[in-house]
Amino acid sequence: MSSFIIETPKEFSFHQCLHFLNRSPNELLHLTQGEQVQKIIRVHDKTILFSIETDLQNQLVVSVLNQRTTATLQQAICSYVTDWFDLKTDLKPFYAFASNDPILKSLVKKYAGYRIVGMPDLFEALSWAIIGQQINLSFAYRLKQQFVQSFGEKFSWKERTYYHFPAAELVAGLNPASLLALQFSRQKAEYVIATAKAFASGVISKEQLSLLSFPEAKERLIKLKGIGNWTANYVLMKTFHYPNAFPLEDAGLHQAIRRQLNLSAKPTLQQIEQLFKKYKGWEAYATLYLWRSLSE
DNA sequence: CGCCAGGTTAGAG
DNA sequence: CTCTAACATGGC
The missing domain is CATH 1.10.340.30 (Hypothetical protein; domain 2)
Incomplete structure (x- = not known):
């Protein structure tokens, strides 16, 4: 077994992402074990099993468990993981305005570093x-x-x-x-x-x-x-990481907004569109943090 | 039993 | 264009 490091942005918390990965005991597409996750992917038609955890510098430590690691394989896993945890998105601008937003303020603080856990497939x-x-x-x-x-x-x-x-x-x-x-x-x-x-x-x-x-x-x-x-x-x-994509009709999103704004009924689609005007360009992350607020 | 859940479609008005 | 019934079954 051999390991390598994937550098991460400062605004990244593997722990927060693990919370998402742990959402269901019925998940079969990855396995979590404490503060570690294991997953298989295909690289050039071969099944690669790897684990991910963090080190003290908040970097990701990837271990390939069933193969000898090559530079090419490391590269492939690195792109996969970068995609999976949306590591390329710079969250600084989002946090800058979210810290002043009445709804998002407390959420981005509480769940700092949480990123969209994507689906590359x-x-x-x-x-x-x-x-x-x-x-x-x-x-x-x-x-x-x-x-x-x-x-x-x-x-x-x-x-x-x-x-x-x-x-x-x-x-x-x-x-x-x-x-x-x-x-x-x-x-x-x-x-x-x-x-x-x-x-x-x-x-x-x-x-x-x-x-x-x-x-x-x-x-x-x-x-x-x-x-x-x-x-x-x-x-x-x-899958495509568009920062402005968000599921307007989502029942969970409606519930989250209702709770955060203390509404007596679910918000209407018009109300949500109005609210999300403030989040223009960051709708996906606004949604992610609102979703996260549901598991309190 | 009733209502809602990480909606979408086809058909009516 | 907007509104609605039907879809199917579990969680609470």
């Missing part, structure tokens, strides 16, 4: 968003767990089992019935399979979408059946 992000539509999170995690367990590739290492997210090519060939058996609704089953087909046939890809502008990419996503404004913005935030 677009098919995974879309599928997960579809799975999570209109149901509570714990049920959503259970649906994902069954989906990953049933159709994701397994990797075992030292008595532990790790999973890849199911491949679009495989999901594209499934019948809705096989997802209904996992408690998907007919609608969700159809949406996920249709999305998989779009990937498998090359109608959509992360590479292609990354060439488009924010509004163009959103428009393109919404053309897919089952992808509405909420889902499109969700993946633009989690």
Whole structure:
């Protein structure tokens, strides 16, 4: 086993991100163990298992557990991790104005260093968003767990089992019935399979979408059946890291705003649009910190 | 039992 | 264009 370091910005807290990674006991796509996380990814068709923890300088220490490390492999893992924890975003400007915002002020202080834990895999992000539509999170995690367990590739290492997210090519060939058996609704089953087909046939890809502008990419996503404004913005935030993407229709966001402003009812979409005018350019992070406030 | 959950679609008005 | 029913099932 060999380790290497990934430098992080000052405004980064691995501990805060771990809180997110620990959200559900049903998560199979990574494993947490104390202040450490383990995950498998594919690099050049090989499965790489690595762990991440922090050192005293707040840098990330990455250990590759199942391979001899090469410079190329380190490079690949480094880009993955940088993407995963959104390390390229400079949060200083966000913190500068958030510290003066009545709602965000206390949140950015309490959760300083918390970053968007992204989903580099677009098919995974879309599928997960579809799975999570209109149901509570714990049920959503259970649906994902069954989906990953049933159709994701397994990797075992030292008595532990790790999973890849199911491949679009495989999901594209499934019948809705096989997802209904996992408690998907007919609608969700159809949406996920249709999305998989779009990937498998090359109608959509992360590479292609990354060439488009924010509004163009959103428009393109919404053309897919089952992808509405909420889902499109969700993946633009989690996969493409657009700082101005945020899921306006999100029930959790509504709840968070309601609590923070002490409203007697959920805010209307107009009220939220009005509120978010103040957060222009930082809507994704404003949303992230509001979401975080829900787990108090 | 009722209401809400990290929504979206198709169809009506 | 806006409004609404239907979707399906769990959490509380």
